[in-house]
Amino acid sequence: MPFLSVRNLSKSFGGVHAVQDVTFAVDQGTVYSVIGPNGAGKTTLFNLVTGIYTPTRGEIHLDGEHVGGLAPHELAGLGVARTFQNLQVCMNMSAMENVMVGAHLHLDRSMLKAMLRLPTLSARESALREEAAELMRFVGLDRYLDASADAMPYGALKRLELARALAAKPRLLFLDEPAAGLNPKETGLIDELVRRIASTGVTVVLVEHDMKLVMNLSHYILVLDYGKKIAEGTAEEVRNNPEVISAYLGAEV
Amino acid sequence: MSRSSRIGLLIVIAVLAVLPFVLPNAYYLDVAIRMCINAIVVLSLNMLIGFAGQISLGHAGFLGIGAYASAVLPTHYGWPPIAALGAGAAVSGLLALLVARPIFALRGHYLAMATLGLGIILAMIFRNETAFTGGPDGIAVPSLGLFGYELTTEKQWYWLIAAMLVASIWATLNLVDSPFGRALRALHGSEVASQAVGVNIWHYKVAVFVLSALGASVMGSVTAHYVGFVTPNIADFFHSIELVTMVVVGGMASVFGSLVGAVLLTGLPQALARFEGWETVVFGAILMLTMIFMPKGLVPTLTARLRRGD
Numbered sequence: 146m147p148f149l150s151v152r153n154l155s156k157s158f159g160g161v162h163a164v165q166d167v168t169f170a171v172d173q174g175t176v177y178s179v180i181g182p183n184g185a186g187k188t189t190l191f192n193l194v195t196g197i198y199t200p201t202r203g204e205i206h207l208d209g210e211h212v213g214g215l216a217p218h219e220l221a222g223l224g225v226a227r228t229f230q231n232l233q234v235c236m237n238m239s240a241m242e243n244v245m246v247g248a249h250l251h252l253d254r255s256m257l258k259a260m261l262r263l264p265t266l267s268a269r270e271s272a273l274r275e276e277a278a279e280l281m282r283f284v285g286l287d288r289y290l291d292a293s294a295d296a297m298p299y300g301a302l303k304r305l306e307l308a309r310a311l312a313a314k315p316r317l318l319f320l321d322e323p324a325a326g327l328n329p330k331e332t333g334l335i336d337e338l339v340r341r342i343a344s345t346g347v348t349v350v351l352v353e354h355d356m357k358l359v360m361n362l363s364h365y366i367l368v369l370d371y372g373k374k375i376a377e378g379t380a381e382e383v384r385n386n387p388e389v390i391s392a393y394l395g396a397e398v
Numbered sequence: 399m400s401r402s403s404r405i406g407l408l409i410v411i412a413v414l415a416v417l418p419f420v421l422p423n424a425y426y427l428d429v430a431i432r433m434c435i436n437a438i439v440v441l442s443l444n445m446l447i448g449f450a451g452q453i454s455l456g457h458a459g460f461l462g463i464g465a466y467a468s469a470v471l472p473t474h475y476g477w478p479p480i481a482a483l484g485a486g487a488a489v490s491g492l493l494a495l496l497v498a499r500p501i502f503a504l505r506g507h508y509l510a511m512a513t514l515g516l517g518i519i520l521a522m523i524f525r526n527e528t529a530f531t532g533g534p535d536g537i538a539v540p541s542l543g544l545f546g547y548e549l550t551t552e553k554q555w556y557w558l559i560a561a562m563l564v565a566s567i568w569a570t571l572n573l574v575d576s577p578f579g580r581a582l583r584a585l586h587g588s589e590v591a592s593q594a595v596g597v598n599i600w601h602y603k604v605a606v607f608v609l610s611a612l613g614a615s616v617m618g619s620v621t622a623h624y625v626g627f628v629t630p631n632i633a634d635f636f637h638s639i640e641l642v643t644m645v646v647v648g649g650m651a652s653v654f655g656s657l658v659g660a661v662l663l664t665g666l667p668q669a670l671a672r673f674e675g676w677e678t679v680v681f682g683a684i685l686m687l688t689m690i691f692m693p694k695g696l697v698p699t700l701t702a703r704l705r706r707g708d
Binding site: 195196197216217218221222226227229233234235236237238242243245246247248249250252253254255256259260261262266270306309310312313 | 399569570572573575576577578579580581583584586587588590591592593594595596597598599605609651
């Protein structure tokens with residue numbers, strides 16, 4: 146049984162069919178990419194599967210459990226984490242605190258215990274700081290351990306979001322254009338990070354425009370156009386698919 | 399708690415400890431007590447406004463509930479003051495819980511309007527239920543007895559409230575730097591990102607709203623006992639605005655900013671007492687100037703400047 150299975154998923158905004166009847170399945174521990182021209186419905190698809198939008202029709206199963214229509218925080222409880230295409234970093238916090246928030250569900254969130262600063266809680270806090278620092282080093286943010294989020298450059302913020310998502314210890318990680326706006330060196334870093342994350346058994350679903358990155362990384366690729374699935378397969382299969390080529394209108398795939 | 403917070407707390411404790419010995423007379427002690435009371439209310443309001451990013455323009459309503467519970471229940475029904483304080487807090491907490499659901503479906507201006515409405519309704523009840531509240535003339539409040547002791551002198555009041563203030567600052571500093579506090583700040587920073595890591599934002603908005611309502615209610619009760627008299631002015635719209643101004647001027651999401659805001663804007667009307675009636679104008683001007691020149695508030699702006707100066 147696939148880890149994530151999406152069946153006949155549709156989402157309409159008024160008369161606009163952003164996602165139409167999309168079906169796909171992702172196996173555990175693989176890197177699965179969703180590509181397509183601008184406005185193809187990739188981000189809408191992401192927002193449906195991560196609970197930000199409620200599907201108009203269709204089913205979503207995660208590890209055999211029906212999860213369609215669950216709220217984002219409920220999905221997070223089931224091991225779903227994500228990053229955002231347009232950065233969603235909490236600029237009112239330090240970089241490390243952003244990562245620490247990622248571990249929210251793994252912590253004692255009692256208000257009263259926090260106010261009284263019980264020793265068990267303080268011990269967990271210092272351990273958490275160490276874990277967060279570890280994750281920041283993992284994504285290459287060593288120099289920002291003491292930085293405030295609003296003092297960091299764009300490329301670093303992209304990786305900060307990744308560290309925050311990893312702090313949630315996800316089973317399924319959605320990355321919405323992780324390389325958008327990055328220079329080739331930074332993109333190479335993302336490439337390496339995604340590989341390392343997937344190698345730990347985390348299932349990664351990726352939306353990305355950088356074809357080189359997608360073709361390198363993905364075990365499987367889904368191609369959307371005008372909200373519909375036009376192709377699905379390995380990099381090789383998708384690359385030679387005539388419909389995909391015409392959707393990209395000669396763009397090199 | 400960071401090192402600077404710890405130092406800040408120690409400074410506050412030191413100042414509070416020597417204050418009664420250096421203040422020349424009871425009038426100054428009275429002003430100091432009012433500053434401390436306001437500081438506690440502003441701390442709890444700052445949790446809501448500054449840290450969680452949710453506005454309330456009706457918070458004086460909860461002060462009113464606490465104050466009138468402490469006035470009405472002992473006077474009309476013979477309740478012990480501490481039970482009346484508890485009852486006021488319970489009512490405030492429940493009311494906050496009840497209205498939170500519809501209110502936090504709203505954001506921004508709409509949330510401001512809804513909380514404004516809540517405050518105005520409460521103020522109207524206190525003004526018009528003359529049989530219980532004494533209406534616009536107000537109502538006398540019996541003195542506060544605690545475990546057989548009666549608080550009578552200004553000094554005793556000062557120590558009680560100074561201790562409450564220190565405890566509040568300590569608890570707030572702890573809370574801000576905890577999973578709960580980070581969740582609050584995160585939903586302020588990005589609702590969608592905090593949801594994506596599992597923060598049930600609705601739960602946190604309600605929790606902090608109830609917490610700040612409880613804080614206001616308890617301090618309303620304490621104020622009532624301290625002053626010995628309550629009028630509907632305590633629940634007034636202007637009082638709500640005063641409290642929000644203290645949060646903004648001192649610094650949103652700044653614990654010590656709350657303190658500075660409360661001290662400055664409680665002291666100011668005393669200093670401006672000669673210009674009867676013009677305090678309101680000065681208040682408005684201060685709020686405007688802060689928004690224009692120091693939108694982050696006094697304490698965050700100054701600490702940032704100091705850090706850059708290093």
